[in-house]
Structures are given as structure tokens and as C-alpha cells.
Amino acid sequence: MDLVIQPGMTYYRISSIFNVPLQQLLNANPYTNPSMLRIGQVIKVPYYQTHSYKIQSGDTLWSVSQNNQIPLDQILATNPIDPYQLRVGDTITLPVRINNDILNFDQLYTSERLEDDLFTLVNQYPFISLREIGRSVQNKPIYEVSIGEGDKHVHINGSFHANESITTSVIMRFLHDYLLSLSSGEPIRDVNMNAFYDQITLSLVPMVNPDGVDLINQGLPDDEAIRDLVLSINNQSTNFNNWKANIRGVDLNNQYPANWEIESNRKRQQPSPRNYPGPYPLSEPEAKTMANLVEEKGFDRVLALHTQGEVIYWGYEGLEPREAQTIVNEYGRVSGYIPIRYVDSHAGFKDWYIQEYRRPGYTVELGRGTNPLPFSQFDEIYEETLGIFLVNLFF
CATH class of the missing domain: 3.40.630.10 (Zn peptidases)
Structure with a gap:
């Protein structure tokens, strides 16, 4: 969440208002000087998303705070407005703490x-x-x-x-x-x-x-030269389930200088879907x-x-x-x-x-x-x- 600095704000005060550990707040803003926050400067506050709220007849910031279960000092910090000058139809920003999943894990990654x-x-x-x-x-x-x-x-x-x-x-x-x-x-x-x-x-x-990974989970790449290389290595088959290597047929976990020569001598001697340690x-x-x-x-x-x-x-x-x-x-x-x-x-x-x-x-x-x-x-x-x-x- 982006936060506009208002008069009197410090990192310590922001940490307290939003219940964010101070070091994490500082780490979220590595290019700012903690002792020289300027009014109007924008910093990032982790753990929060913002939602817009339109002021209704009879609303006060206190009632908005209570109805949305958001502490009043968080609403005041997020909205540089005079709480006594609210007008029906005005839009304010509500900070909402992230407490639910934001990613899905229902398929393999590309x-x-x-x-x-x-x-x-x-x-x-x-x-x-x-x-x-x-x-x-x-x-x-x-x-x-x-x-x-x-x-x-x-x-x-x-x-x-x-x-x-x-x-x-x-x-x-x-x-x-x-x-x-x-x-x-x-x-x-x-x-x-x-x-x-x-x-x-x-x-x-x-x-x-x-x-x-993309070869396995998406299929052949668009690049014609790479497509031809991959098909040649895979004996023209488009079934890549057996493919462990990188795109040019080298097993990346046989690539390290820890008795590499032993693996090189006893494994594949040319690019392959698996078990080729590479040229060096x-x-x-x-x-x-x-x-x-x-x-x-x-x-x-x-x-x-x-x-x-x-x-x-x-x-x-x-x-x-x-x-x-x-x-x-x-x-x-x-x-x-x-x-x-x-x-x-x-x-x-x-x-x-x-x-x-x-x-x-x-x-x-x-x-x-x-x-x-x-x-x-x-x-x-x-x-x-x-x-x-x-x-x-x-x-």
C-alpha cells in the first residue's frame, strides 16, 4: 500500500499505527532516509491493500471505522483530510489488512x-x-x-x-x-x-x-532454431515427459566441478533429454x-x-x-x-x-x-x- 506522508509522521509512528514491525517497514522502503521523511512523500506499507469508500449521508470517520472494523488512526493516516469536513459523495481510501490468499496453486508453473x-x-x-x-x-x-x-x-x-x-x-x-x-x-x-x-x-x-520447465508445461518454443534443436535431441518426439535437461540438452545437476569428469565419462556424450553433463x-x-x-x-x-x-x-x-x-x-x-x-x-x-x-x-x-x-x-x-x-x- 502506498502511503502519503502527513505532518508529524515518522517510521516509528507508522509502524505503530499499522502494526508493522519497524524493520520490515524500513526494508520496504530501502531508498528513503528514515530520519528525513518529507510531507507529501510516498512510502510503501506492507500487508495492506486499499479499497475506495464513498461517504454516505450520516457518515463520520468514526462510524466508517466501526462499520468496516478498521482503526480510526489508520483511516486518518491514509486520508489527509479534515474529519470535520466530510461531504456526501466524497471518496476516501480504506486500508485493509491482507488475511487471505492472494495466489492460486491449482496448476503447474510456467x-x-x-x-x-x-x-x-x-x-x-x-x-x-x-x-x-x-x-x-x-x-x-x-x-x-x-x-x-x-x-x-x-x-x-x-x-x-x-x-x-x-x-x-x-x-x-x-x-x-x-x-x-x-x-x-x-x-x-x-x-x-x-x-x-x-x-x-x-x-x-x-x-x-x-x-x-516451459518445454514440459507449455510445449515447443516459438523460436524455429530452438524447436529444431529440441526435436532433434528428442528423436522428433513431442512427448517431453522424460526431459530433465535445459533447452539444449544438458543436465544442469551434472554441471558442477565436483568430480565432473567421472560423470562425463560414464554418462551421455552428447545433448540428451537427460544425463548429459555438458561439454565442460x-x-x-x-x-x-x-x-x-x-x-x-x-x-x-x-x-x-x-x-x-x-x-x-x-x-x-x-x-x-x-x-x-x-x-x-x-x-x-x-x-x-x-x-x-x-x-x-x-x-x-x-x-x-x-x-x-x-x-x-x-x-x-x-x-x-x-x-x-x-x-x-x-x-x-x-x-x-x-x-x-x-x-x-x-x-
Whole structure:
């Protein structure tokens, strides 16, 4: 909600009037000087939408406040008017706290729908940070969402693989529910989300592989050269259910310099819907984008969401720290997923992170079945994964 500054207003006063934590209010307005608010200046107040109301005969601001269950000081703050000069037919603005869902989770994401939903969330909750961290082969943006003020920096990503885009829905649903909980004050599974905000800085990349996801969920792209390439890789078939790779046939989770040569020697030697590690490590812009993000941010732990199997891979070559097992055991307890320490696999995002940083890294395989998992599993998968998200507050 946009708020026009009136005489005597300060960030502290606005925080008190609208019951918005001061730090979140400041974060929603990063380019303003907190000590130099000017009359007429416009700032953003999170958690509120505005509705228009036309003054009726007999109305007073007090009666409008009572009838609409909106505190009078919020109406006065939102409307720079003389309360004793109301006229029938005048229109005022009513601030309404967001307490209901603002996104729908009834279908799989495309990159365009993801972008629309991210912009919707930023507009309503402007204290979150949304930035483009890279571009795909087809020049589609790859977004990172950051939220929170904590010293513990946790990163979660989804849709490394094209036919696993239900992971994007899981991440977006958590982000949505987290924000709604902050607005409504209702905890999630008895967890106060303001405590989550204060203790954890959360980084989310909901869709690492936008080209691949769109191939699965929308079909062949319009670009003729890309269409020809994809059909050639897929043996002229238009059934892409088996497609894990990016748009030029490279498996993004086989792209990292953690014994990449082993995977290169034993997997596909040319572009393929799955299992081609590429011509060299980090050859693909999507994989390079994620490596750059980790190198920039230096996260305390990372979780890469995949499907399927209901297992959590958490070790790599004995390089994982001791606390990684304590954390994964709790992830397993709350989700019902089985922790697995080692498998004969290399060159994954989690593998590289553990190798380079010696910090806890996890590959979480959501759900069971054959990829792409049916969207009918979404609610169940989300509830299983929600506990894993929340555990990060305590471990």
C-alpha cells in the first residue's frame, strides 16, 4: 500500500499505527532516509491493500471505522483530510489488512506465471527483495527472492530439472504462506514467523531451469532454431515427459566441478533429454548463475528440491560437516523422508557446495512415482516439505 506522508509522521509512528514491525517497514522502503521523511512523500506499507469508500449521508470517520472494523488512526493516516469536513459523495481510501490468499496453486508453473506471481508478492510485501540473478539459454530471467533479517543464511532452489516443476510450486506456496502468516499473525504449525524472519535470511530460487520447465508445461518454443534443436535431441518426439535437461540438452545437476569428469565419462556424450553433463563444468548459463549466487552469498546451508523418492541425500565424499547429520535427521523426522548419506553420484549442485564450503547441503527428493509427478500430489508433498522448511529455524 502506498502511503502519503502527513505532518508529524515518522517510521516509528507508522509502524505503530499499522502494526508493522519497524524493520520490515524500513526494508520496504530501502531508498528513503528514515530520519528525513518529507510531507507529501510516498512510502510503501506492507500487508495492506486499499479499497475506495464513498461517504454516505450520516457518515463520520468514526462510524466508517466501526462499520468496516478498521482503526480510526489508520483511516486518518491514509486520508489527509479534515474529519470535520466530510461531504456526501466524497471518496476516501480504506486500508485493509491482507488475511487471505492472494495466489492460486491449482496448476503447474510456467516461467511467465512465476514472474507474475513474484511481482504480485513484491507489490503486496515490499520488504522482500526480488532480483534477476541470470538468464537462461533462451534469455528468460532467473529470479532470486530474499526475505528475512537473520544471521543464518539458508538457500532453497527448485526446478533444476525440467520435469520436476512441482518443486517450484512447493517453494512458492511456502513463500506465500510465510508472508501471509507475517501479515495475519497466525503461526504456521505453531511457529511464529516473525521469529523466522528475525533469525533467518532466506534465499529462494524457485525456477533454475525456466526453458526446460516451459518445454514440459507449455510445449515447443516459438523460436524455429530452438524447436529444431529440441526435436532433434528428442528423436522428433513431442512427448517431453522424460526431459530433465535445459533447452539444449544438458543436465544442469551434472554441471558442477565436483568430480565432473567421472560423470562425463560414464554418462551421455552428447545433448540428451537427460544425463548429459555438458561439454565442460558450468558450461550452461543456468548452472553458472547458481554457482555465482552461492559464491556471492556464502550461504550457511543449501537445499535443492527435486522429485522423486522421498529421500534426502546429505553427504559427499566425507566432506560434509558433523552437524549435517543432526539437521538431516530432523528433516527426516518431520517429513517422513529417509536420509541417505552417500550414493555413487557426482557433479551435482549439492555435491559441489559441500566440497567447496564444507557446509550442510541437501538434495531433497519430493514425492513418489514417475516424473513429472501428477499435480494431484501437490498438497501432500507440500505438507511433507513444510516441516523441512520450518526446521531451519531450530537447527
